[in-house]
Every structure is written in structure tokens, then in C-alpha cells.
Amino acid sequence: MGITSKLSPLPVDDAEILKQLPEAELLALLTAVAHITDDLEVLDDRLYPNLLTLREPQSGYTEEQQALARDIVMRGLRKFRDEQKGVPARPSLERLRTIMQFVAGEPVSERYVPLLLEELALDGDQLRAPQWNKSSIAPDRDFSAIIIGAGMSGIAAAHRLRQAGVPVTILEKNDDVGGTWLENKYPGCRVDIQNHMYSYSFAQRHDWPFFFSPRQVLHEYFRNCAEEFGLLPIINFKTEVESAVWDEDAQQWVVTSINAAGTRRVDRANILVSAVGQLNRPNYPDIAGIDSFAGDSFHSATWNFNIDLTGKKVAVIGTGASACQFIPQVAKQAGELFVFQRTTPWMIPAPRYQETVPNGFNWMLSHVPFYAEWYRFSMFWRGAEGMLPAATVDPDYPPTEKSVGLMNEMMRQMLIEWTNALTEGDEVLRAQLTPNYPPLSKRFVVDDGSFALSLRQPHVSLVTDKIERIEATGIRTTDGQLREVDVIIYGTGFKASQFLTPMKVTGRNKTDLHEQWSGDARAYLGVVIPNFPNFFCLYGPNTNIVANGSIIYFSECEVYYLVECAKMLLESNLGSLDPLLSVHDEYNERIDAANRLRTWGFSSVSSWYKNANGRSAQNWPFSVLEFWEQTRVPETSDYKLVSQ
Numbered sequence: 001m002g003i004t005s006k007l008s009p010l011p012v013d014d015a016e017i018l019k020q021l022p023e024a025e026l027l028a029l030l031t032a033v034a035h036i037t038d039d040l041e042v043l044d045d046r047l048y049p050n051l052l053t054l055r056e057p058q059s060g061y062t063e064e065q066q067a068l069a070r071d072i073v074m075r076g077l078r079k080f081r082d083e084q085k086g087v088p089a090r091p092s093l094e095r096l097r098t099i100m101q102f103v104a105g106e107p108v109s110e111r112y113v114p115l116l117l118e119e120l121a122l123d124g125d126q127l128r129a130p131q132w133n134k135s136s137i138a139p140d141r142d143f144s145a146i147i148i149g150a151g152m153s154g155i156a157a158a159h160r161l162r163q164a165g166v167p168v169t170i171l172e173k174n175d176d177v178g179g180t181w182l183e184n185k186y187p188g189c190r191v192d193i194q195n196h197m198y199s200y201s202f203a204q205r206h207d208w209p210f211f212f213s214p215r216q217v218l219h220e221y222f223r224n225c226a227e228e229f230g231l232l233p234i235i236n237f238k239t240e241v242e243s244a245v246w247d248e249d250a251q252q253w254v255v256t257s258i259n260a261a262g263t264r265r266v267d268r269a270n271i272l273v274s275a276v277g278q279l280n281r282p283n284y285p286d287i288a289g290i291d292s293f294a295g296d297s298f299h300s301a302t303w304n305f306n307i308d309l310t311g312k313k314v315a316v317i318g319t320g321a322s323a324c325q326f327i328p329q330v331a332k333q334a335g336e337l338f339v340f341q342r343t344t345p346w347m348i349p350a351p352r353y354q355e356t357v358p359n360g361f362n363w364m365l366s367h368v369p370f371y372a373e374w375y376r377f378s379m380f381w382r383g384a385e386g387m388l389p390a391a392t393v394d395p396d397y398p399p400t401e402k403s404v405g406l407m408n409e410m411m412r413q414m415l416i417e418w419t420n421a422l423t424e425g426d427e428v429l430r431a432q433l434t435p436n437y438p439p440l441s442k443r444f445v446v447d448d449g450s451f452a453l454s455l456r457q458p459h460v461s462l463v464t465d466k467i468e469r470i471e472a473t474g475i476r477t478t479d480g481q482l483r484e485v486d487v488i489i490y491g492t493g494f495k496a497s498q499f500l501t502p503m504k505v506t507g508r509n510k511t512d513l514h515e516q517w518s519g520d521a522r523a524y525l526g527v528v529i530p531n532f533p534n535f536f537c538l539y540g541p542n543t544n545i546v547a548n549g550s551i552i553y554f555s556e557c558e559v560y561y562l563v564e565c566a567k568m569l570l571e572s573n574l575g576s577l578d579p580l581l582s583v584h585d586e587y588n589e590r591i592d593a594a595n596r597l598r599t600w601g602f603s604s605v606s607s608w609y610k611n612a613n614g615r616s617a618q619n620w621p622f623s624v625l626e627f628w629e630q631t632r633v634p635e636t637s638d639y640k641l642v643s644q
């Protein structure tokens with residue numbers, strides 16, 4: 001499985017195309033045909049999508065509309081094939097915007113167009129790849145980078161820095177690339193954003209086997225990317241960073257790491273990139289008696305496959321995104337399963353969640369030029385600002401712990417209908433699975449109903465009484481009941497607020513990063529930190545998203561920014577840069593004020609979106625467009641600049 005699939009020519013036999021057509025997604029296919037035939041008439045008014053039904057199969061087209069669309073597509077493809085003119089030059093911006101608006105089903109503001117062009121990658125990687133190279137701007141300067149972590153963000157950063165001619169060393173604690181997709185192996189683990197969008201803009205596949213890939217597929221994708229970009233030789237596996245110290249005289253980072261054999265190594269570089277993620281240090285719950293359990297236990301992120309759950313009495317603690325994926329799988333094996341739920345998650349339906357991509361659809365993606373790009377665009381646009389309006393607190397509504405605004409209330413109603421359908425005839429389960437806080441305050445559980453349906457089996461119980469303690473033989477709740485179990489599985493999440501732990505990072509004037517943060521991580525633009533020159537965080541403070549975009553998009557923006565910072569260092573012959581405290585503080589005030597006006601900032605429900613101070617150090621409160629705009633060009637006035 002390669003990462004960038006090659007296109008095959010359209011067959012001369014119409015029957016072959018017609019055979020595949022029923023399984024194609026028609027809206028994006030129409031736009032691809034308009035593009036390759038340079039004929040906007042293809043975008044027939046009768047097929048302009050309805051925003052209200054856009055998310056339904058075939059964008060909500062009626063049978064009649066589908067027949068019309070297939071007819072238009074077929075005529076267009078025949079014309080494209082038979083005229084043999086090939087793909088025309090990139091349409092003008094105006095024509096592109098017309099096509100964008102058709103597939104979006106709504107006006108696309110001019111401000112978005114440059115961002116969307118990058119995501120569309122019609123010219124390949126040209127727009128987002130670095131437009132400079134060290135060899136031409138500072139050929140003689142000894143300048144290199146260290147990246148900590150070879151997960152999704154680390155791979156992107158290494159690829160881009162190397163494209164710009166900057167030598168890179170990667171230090172990775174695991175024995176393989178892939179980060180979260182390597183570590184989380186629990187049964188049922190899969191991505192909950194469609195892969196045609198949850199993939200690098202610069203490494204798009206036409207042959208995703210699933211709409212939402214299982215972890216193995218994603219791990220293989222990231223491994224193939226690392227291989228194809230030539231990164232494997234520069235990754236030091238099983239090498240965990242212990243400390244990083246800024247050497248002001250040399251204007252370099254000194255990074256000490258330790259390998260599996262206990263041997264330490266020291267690396268030096270001009271820039272240091274932390275690509276360690278937010279969600280990789282398992283969180284074990286603070287429950288009395290946790291160490292007294294005599295049976296087997298493990299965390300979802302360190303699944304113990306040596307323990308056969310067949311016929312066993314199993315307890316799962318937690319009903320977050322991970323647990324809701326593995327509970328249906330555990331239920332298939334366990335003799336008896338107790339699921340301990342502290343807070344009910346909101347479940348959002350994703351009907352194609354476990355489905356494979358139909359052959360005909362993949363066939364079209366690999367035969368029709370730009371179909372894959374336009375399909376990705378349609379996914380990107382729908383997810384771009386997506387649910388952000390529903391996450392907005394309306395002070396006049398007035399906001400409560402039920403809903404924070406009209407859109408939020410409409411979403412609540414829609415989700416309750418889904419829960420009600422899944423719990424039909426079981427009033428107890430319905431009450432247990434109906435959340436009592438506004439949707440979008442916590443992470444959704446994206447699901448096709450498997451989680452709720454697994455709870456309806458006779459050998460599965462959902463326990464909502466508070467856990468009092470864990471004892472040698474099981475779990476006791478505050479009503480006095482002890483559920484005796486053989487195995488406890490902790491689906492209790494990660495230490496998301498403890499950014500960059502347990503590494504010790506020492507910046508200018510011996511400033512310790514964790515002391516500076518004091519449990520409340522902050523960065524400027526989510527990437528750079530005062531007193532920590534030439535230090536760049538990926539998926540750092542306030543770059544997580546709840547209602548819009550994908551983490552890969554955010555990482556690509558952050559990587560673009562850091563590569564531009566490297567350019568600034570080289571072009572202006574600078575030794576280092578770190579953001580001014582005043583700029584950083586002002587930025588964080590703006591972030592905090594905006595986060596307070598989002599559901600996750602308003603609601604008091606417990607979630608990993610808040611740190612011990614009750615502040616969201618995790619989430620980005622604005623649009624994806626604003627993140628893109630702020631990560632375009634580093635402003636010299638934002639920085640303390642030190643010459644070489």
C-alpha cells in the first residue's frame with residue numbers, strides 16, 4: 001500500500017465506467033468532471049446541494065437527482081476521455097471558487113480561498129511545501145534540528161525541514177513510528193474523522209480501505225510516509241529524551257536521551273521541536289485501593305493481549321472515546337462485563353463508521369483526475385468550521401448546563417433522538433445514557449450505535465453509582481455493592497494537561513519549563529514559549545480542536561510556521577528567537593476569553609479539556625481559518641531576536 005496512489009487512465013469501454021458509477025459519491029464527482037472538462041455547465045442548478053441534507057448519503061440527492069448526476073458525469077467522462085486533451089490548466093480563482101461553492105453547498109468567502117487551495121493541493125504540494133532552501137540562503141551555516149517524537153506531527157515536521165535542506169535528528173521513545181496509532185492497540189481502536197480528510201495534505205491516498213480506518217491501517221500509513229520521505233534512517237528508536245537544556249553561548253539546544261540499554265546520548269541542534277502529543281501518558285484514576293486489586297488490570301493504551309478475557313468477569317472504568325470503542329469488543333468475549341460510567345458521553349452518529357469504502361468509489365478515485373482532491377475538499381469544508389456555531393455560548397439565550405445557545409440546543413435535541421433510538425424500550429439505560437450537560441463540552445463519542453447496543457446485552461451492566469474503592473476482588477460502589485471481577489480495564493484517558501512531562505526542559509537563564517508553566521501550560525500561537533529560544537511545540541497548548549478541523553491540519557499549520565521561523569533565523573543570521581512575554585500574555589488572554597465563550601469553557605462537566613486550575617490549556621476556540629492565518633508569517637516584532 002503506497003501513500004500516493006497513481007491514477008489509471010479511464011477505460012475505453014463505457015460499460016466498465018458505468019459498472020463503477022453507482023458506488024461513487026456524486027457531488028464531488030460532478031465537481032471533478034466540471035474541473036477536468038473545464039465546463040461549469042456540469043454544475044447543474046438542479047443538483048446544487050441542500051445544506052440540510054448535505055451530510056446524508058449522496059449529499060441527500062433524490063433518486064431522480066442521482067440519475068441526472070450520473071448521466072451528466074458519464075457524458076463528461078466520455079468527453080474527457082475521447083477528446084484526449086488531458087487535464088486543463090488550473091482553473092482561474094473565480095472558476096475554482098464557483099466549483100468550491102457548488103461542492104460546499106454554500107458561499108465560500110474569499111478569505112478562505114488561499115487556505116482551501118493549499119488543502120486542495122491541485123498543484124501537488126507546491127503551495128504548502130517550503131519555498132526556500134538552506135543551501136541558497138545560508139549554505140555555510142551549521143544549522144540543524146532535533147525532533148522529539150516520530151508520530152503524526154514529528155513525521156510532518158521532519159519532512160518539511162528536510163525539504164528546506166535542514167538536517168534533522170529524530171529521537172523516538174518507541175520502537176516504531178506512529179505515536180498514538182502505534183501505542184493504542186486496544187480492540188476496536190479506529191479514527192473518528194474520515195480518513196479522506198484525516199491524512200496529510202501532502203500524502204493523499206486514493207484507496208483508503210475504510211472511511212474511518214482501524215488503527216493498523218493508520219499506523220501503516222504513517223510508517224509508509226516515514227519510509228517514503230526517507231525518514232527511517234534519521235530516527236533513533238527506543239530513545240527517550242530525559243532533558244533539553246538551552247546553551248545560550250552556543251545558541252543551541254543540548255538534548256540528553258537514554259536508550260533501552262540504558263546508554264545515554266547527547267545531541268546538539270539549533271532548533272528543538274517537541275512532537276510528543278497530548279495524549280500519550282496514561283492516566284490511572286485516583287481511586288482508593290487501586291493497588292489492592294488481586295486480579296489482572298491494564299490501561300487501554302497498554303492493552304495486555306496476554307490476558308484472555310474469554311468467559312471472565314471484567315470491569316471497565318470509563319466511557320470516553322477509547323472505552324466506547326473497546327467495550328463492544330470486550331463484551332463479545334467476557335462472561336460478564338461491568339461498565340463503570342462517571343459522566344455520560346454524548347454519542348454522535350456516524351453510520352459508515354465501520355464500513356469499508358465500496359470498490360466502485362475507490363475505482364473512481366483512482367481513475368478520475370482530481371476526484372480525490374475534490375472529495376477531500378468536501379470533507380474538509382464540512383468539518384472546517386463545522387459545529388463551531390453549536391459550541392458558542394450565547395449570553396442572551398441564556399446558557400445553562402442543558403444548552404448554551406439555540407444551535408447547541410438543536411444539536412442536543414438531535415443527539416437525544418439518536419440516544420432514544422438506541423435505547424428504545426429500556427428506560428433505565430435511556431436515563432443512564434442521556435447526558436446532563438451541553439453537547440460539545442466534552443469530546444463526542446463518534447459511533448454507529450455499537451456502544452449502546454453492546455450495553456443492552458444480558459451479560460453487560462452499566463454501573464452509574466459512584467465508585468467508592470477498589471478491593472482485592474473487585475469494585476465497590478457507594479451504595480455498598482461489590483462487583484467481583486477477574487480483570488479491570490482502565491479506559492481512564494491520559495494526563496493531557498501535563499504537557500511535555502516527564503521531560504525536563506531548561507531554557508534561557510536556567511528557566512525550568514514546568515516551573516514556568518506551574519501546571520498551566522501556555523504558548524504563543526500554541527507553538528513558541530517565552531524564555532525557550534528556538535523551541536517549537538507541535539500539538540502544544542491550545543491547539544486541540546473539539547468542533548472543527550482535524551489535528552493533522554493543525555499540525556501542518558504549526559509545521560509551516562516553525563519552518564518559516566527557521567527561515568527567519570537563517571535569512572537574518574539570527575542565533576535565536578523566542579516570543580516576547582507581553583505578546584504571549586496578550587495572546588493567551590484572548591484565547592482564554594474565547595474559550596470561556598465555548599461550551600467546554602462554560603460547562604462545569606469534568607473533561608480532559610481543562611487543567612487543575614479549571615482553565616482550558618488544550619483547546620483552540622476560534623476557526624480553522626484563523627489558525628491558518630496566524631501561522632503564516634512569523635512577525636519579527638513578536639520576538640526577542642538574538643544575533644548569531
Ligand code: NAP
Nearest residue numbers: 190191192285318319320321322342343443491492493606
Ligand atoms: P477520556 O476521554 O479522558 O475518558 C476517560 C474516561 O475515564 C471518562 O469516562 C472519565 O470520566 C473516566 N474516568 C477518569 N477518571 C475516573 C475516575 N477517577 N473515576 C471514574 N471514571 C474516571 O479518555 P479516552 O477515552 O482515552 O480519550 C481521550 C481522547 O483521545 C479523546 O477525547 C480523543 O481526543 C482521543 N481519542 C480519539 C479516538 C478516535 O479518534 N477514535 C479514540 C480514542 C481516543 P469523566 O468523563 O467523568 O471524566
